[in-house]
Amino acid sequence: MDPAPYLALVVGLAVVCQWVAWRAKVPALLVLLVAGFTLGRLFSPDEILGRELLFAGVQLAVGIILFEGALGLRFRQVRDLGVPILRLCSRTVVITWVLVTLLAWGLGFDLRAALLVGAILTVTGPTVINPILRTLRPTRRVSQLLRWEGIVVDAIGAILGVLVLQVITSSGRTGPLLDAVITLLRAVGIAVLLSVVVGWLLTWMMRRDLLPDYLQGVTFLAAALGTMTLSNAVQSESGLLTVTLLGILLANQPGLHIQHIIEFLEHLQVLFVGALFVILAGRVEPRDLVGVADVAGLFVLGLLAIRAISIAVGLAGTEVTKQERTLMMAMAPRGIIAASITSIFALEFTHAAETAFARGDEAWAAEDFAGAETLYARAGDLYNLAQEVDRLVPLVFLVIVSTVAIYGLGVGRLAERLGLATVTPRGVLFAGSAPWVVAAAKRLRELQVPTLIVARERGDLRQARMSGLRTETASIISEYAVEDMDLAGIRSLVCATRDDNTNAIAASEFSHVLGRSNVHTLKRHDEEESTARRATAGRLKGNVAFSPPTDYDTLLANSRNHWRVTSTVLTDAYSADDFWVEHPRAIVLFVHSESGTNVASGARQGGETGDVFVAMIPDAETEEAEAAERRRTEAGHRETVGPR
Structure with missing residues (x-):
């Protein structure tokens, strides 16, 4: 085989093996070595490339x-x-x-x-x-x-x-x-x-x-x-x-x-590591x-x-x-x-x-x-x-394997x-310390989900500290937060500060740390009226959090109007559809299950039996008052448009 197709094959195998390892959740090196040993039986790297090169x-x-x-x-x-x-x-x-x-x-x-x-x-x-x-x-x-x-x-x-x-x-x-x-x-x-x-x-x-x-x-x-x-x-x-x-x-x-x-250089490193393992393993008989x-x-x-x-x-x-x-x-x-x-x-x-x-x-x-x-x-x-x-x-290769x-x-x-790590991290990092954030973190703690609340000012974290929650005083977009902060057990980030642009920057920075799929931001205040000229660049956007997507002001207003953060277990007799029928105005924040804790998303979050909805809902008096207000509004509307 000529060097060009051989190198192309090595690069392709290096990428595919690392993807397979990621999907299977096993060390990539093991898959790469198997591929290298196999390829070496078909083509000799020394003969194709020459030992010196x-x-x-x-x-x-x-x-x-x-x-x-x-x-x-x-x-x-x-x-x-x-x-x-x-x-x-x-x-x-x-x-x-x-x-x-x-x-x-x-x-x-x-x-x-x-x-x-x-x-x-x-x-x-x-x-x-x-x-x-x-x-x-x-x-x-x-x-x-x-x-x-x-x-x-x-x-x-x-x-x-x-x-x-x-x-x-x-x-x-x-x-x-x-x-x-x-x-x-x-x-x-x-x-x-x-x-x-x-x-x-x-x-x-x-x-x-x-x-x-x-x-x-x-x-x-x-x-x-x-x-x-x-x-x-x-x-x-x-x-x-x-x-x-x-x-x-x-x-x-x-x-x-x-x-x-x-x-x-990280991208090159991933490529070089994969290619080197495939090539060097192929030299071992x-x-x-x-x-x-x-x-x-x-x-x-x-x-x-x-x-x-x-x-x-x-x-x-x-x-x-x-x-x-x-x-x-x-x-x-x-x-x-x-x-x-x-x-x-x-x-x-x-x-x-x-x-x-x-x-x-x-x-x-x-x-x-x-x-x-x-x-x-x-x-x-x-x-x-x-x-x-x-x-x-060959002894060193056996040692490596x-x-x-x-x-x-x-x-x-x-x-x-x-107590130094979690096999399947399920913790949630909150950027921002609004009252509803503290209430949600307390509910997650009841479900044995670790949380970390980060705010720029120490005074903003007073309520969280008094509740016994883990906190950090730092800007979420600082070098300390992105590079040095202890994120043991943390899987997801919810960017919940008052400023939409801070949320967007934090989402962009932490996508390299936690993975883009695990980074979420609140709905922007101007989401409905954004145009191509005003909308946030796609690379700065995280996944929009909660079901239905909700902005900061709405969540804060709900908190001040005595909305409660609750946890609801879904059963065969009480499905996600039943939850939405009972609480049509609820905002589902998280879905907790045996496999992990996910940030809710979409217009109407679904769920399986055994899942737990952590949701923000009006209390009974607030819900009754709002229902009465809706009835009065509807009655006034009928009077206005009815026959005279």
């Missing part, structure tokens, strides 16, 4: 994935978590490296290959953790700890792998350990220098409006790729650390607005998997124990709670970074062996027979080691038992 592309794609992740790491998000993050990126990394090395060595791998796989498996896979966090939506502290660990430790793991490679392949006069120290200093130095220079340049250009909006995303992308390539040219495999530092530096520049750039199957089970069990030990020891004495540490022990799936780095290092050992063999030929031609014999022996040793590292590739299945499928129930 393939791994160059893999390296660049991994760099973009880490750069995109680093752009979301804000220091202000972790001001109270500095020590735990430092421990995760230092002490736990060393513990994991040492213990995984001992595990692999004990299972029969060469010590040098064991050191390498120990370095590689210090990474925890942000490409897997981030989708799990999106679905699970745990507490802010746990989420931030895992995000920082996933991104930063990936770059550290790559550098550790380079140091091991340097020690093993070193043939310099200074000795392997000194070579490794020089390599480390050079990698860190070039990473800091390039990230600071390129970061300053990009910031300077953005602040002086030297980049039009349509070029900003691709400019950041090109800068990341160029910086990574230059860094790798100076020091092999230092590029991942460089782009990680560059992303963190740009993310923490005050006044630099890059959310649209992050969204652009079934016989290779069978060859390491005998040790894979013990290796995976050992990794689970090592994760628990490294977290327990690494975070001991920090402010991280016992529940948070327990959840973190169960969240270390490996992902595309581990797979790609292992494959790249296997190729590097082959290149080192070929280089040693070529130098042996040169020494033989120069009649330095003793030197030639030494180089030939070294080349043979490196070839054997390359074959040992090749065995690590196993850890994603174990951590990804089991962590939800554990997080729920620990």
